[in-house]
Amino acid sequence: MDLARFAVWLGDTQGSIALHESLYMYTLIESIHVIGIALFVGTIAMVDLRLLGRAFTSTSVSEMTRRILPWTVAGFVIMVATGLLLFYAIPVRTYHSVWFRLKVVLFLIAAINIWFFHRRVQRNVEHWDRQQVPPRAARLAATISLVVWASVVVTGRMIAYNWADCDRPQPDWINWIAQCTSYGG
Amino acid sequence: MDLYALFESFEQTLIGDGIRQSVWIFPAIEAVHLLALALLGGAVLMLDLRLLGMGLATQPPSAIERQTRPWLIGAVSVMIATGVPLFLSEALKLYDKEAFWVKMGTLIVVLVYTFAVHNPIARRDPTVGALSKTIAAISIVLWLVVATAGRWIGFS
Numbered sequence: 326m327d328l329a330r331f332a333v334w335l336g337d338t339q340g341s342i343a344l345h346e347s348l349y350m351y352t353l354i355e356s357i358h359v360i361g362i363a364l365f366v367g368t369i370a371m372v373d374l375r376l377l378g379r380a381f382t383s384t385s386v387s388e389m390t391r392r393i394l395p396w397t398v399a400g401f402v403i404m405v406a407t408g409l410l411l412f413y414a415i416p417v418r419t420y421h422s423v424w425f426r427l428k429v430v431l432f433l434i435a436a437i438n439i440w441f442f443h444r445r446v447q448r449n450v451e452h453w454d455r456q457q458v459p460p461r462a463a464r465l466a467a468t469i470s471l472v473v474w475a476s477v478v479v480t481g482r483m484i485a486y487n488w489a490d491c492d493r494p495q496p497d498w499i500n501w502i503a504q505c506t507s508y509g510g
Numbered sequence: 511m512d513l514y515a516l517f518e519s520f521e522q523t524l525i526g527d528g529i530r531q532s533v534w535i536f537p538a539i540e541a542v543h544l545l546a547l548a549l550l551g552g553a554v555l556m557l558d559l560r561l562l563g564m565g566l567a568t569q570p571p572s573a574i575e576r577q578t579r580p581w582l583i584g585a586v587s588v589m590i591a592t593g594v595p596l597f598l599s600e601a602l603k604l605y606d607k608e609a610f611w612v613k614m615g616t617l618i619v620v621l622v623y624t625f626a627v628h629n630p631i632a633r634r635d636p637t638v639g640a641l642s643k644t645i646a647a648i649s650i651v652l653w654l655v656v657a658t659a660g661r662w663i664g665f666s
Contacts, residue, residue, distance in 0.1 A: 356661040363551020371552045381577050478542040
């Protein structure tokens with residue numbers, strides 16, 4: 326399937342146009358998306374700080390993940406739901422945004438890291454559950470998580486700026502990453 | 511000196527002018543502002559969830575308050591340190607924005623509330639009940655107003 330054409334088709338749907346031209350809806354969704362960051366990234370950061378031995382060291386790692394990660398998941402649902410709506414409102418420009426594309430790659434890295442943490446690191450958590458400073462693999466996963474999610478926030482914020490947009494003159498490498506030749510289908 | 515003239519002089523500071531000269535400094539500061547928001551949200555929620563009877567329920571509120579305080583203060587400091595230059599770069603535009611005044615007013619209220627009322631009560635380990643839930647709910651609502659009004663500044 327041709328994603329560039331799909332983006333054009335999506336942008337021509339009534340709902341997308343209505344959302345894009347709405348006075349308050351877009352802003353409201355954007356605000357919920359930002360508040361979602363506080364819930365999603367904020368709670369992840371607290372779990373990561375525990376894994377790094379920088380906070381909540383008197384709480385076991387398993388209690389931290391069991392009691393806090395459900396809130397992270399709730400935050401993630403809010404982020405995805407509002408994020409999809411924001412994409413739906415401005416599909417063509419967003420699909421060809423270098424920042425958006427970088428953000429998608431970061432999601433993949435985050436997903437691999439989550440898999441690594443649950444499959445490899447957390448498997449023997451009972452051996453180090455109450456350690457103030459967990460083993461190196463756990464600290465590595467926590468560091469990757471903090472860096473990747475922070476980068477997701479930054480790249481997400483940058484999507485709003487148009488320096489790297491296809492409708493302006495861009496260096497070859499940006500045209501290549503953003504696939505500007507297929508901009509607008 | 512009237513307020514408008516004061517804002518005019520804020521706008522003309524070296525920092526405000528420097529930020530306006532660059533296309534990427536404002537977004538970069540904004541990004542750090544947003545990262546501190548995430549950290550602030552995490553620190554606030556850890557304690558407020560506990561006061562609501564959720565989250566780390568096996569820990570006393572005072573322990574969570576002690577554990578989150580450095581991150582809370584750190585996050586607030588970064589938010590102010592990044593918020594001030596953002597303000598200086600567009601002080602006159604902000605002067606006319608209702609969202610800006612709502613945000614600043616609520617920010618002052620929530621900071622006083624957090625450090626003079628909310629956290630001191632949490633340090634006394636209240637059992638989960640009407641008092642603890644009320645102080646947590648007030649904290650969450652006030653911070654939500656600050657965040658939403660902040661986001662609204664960019665659109666209004």
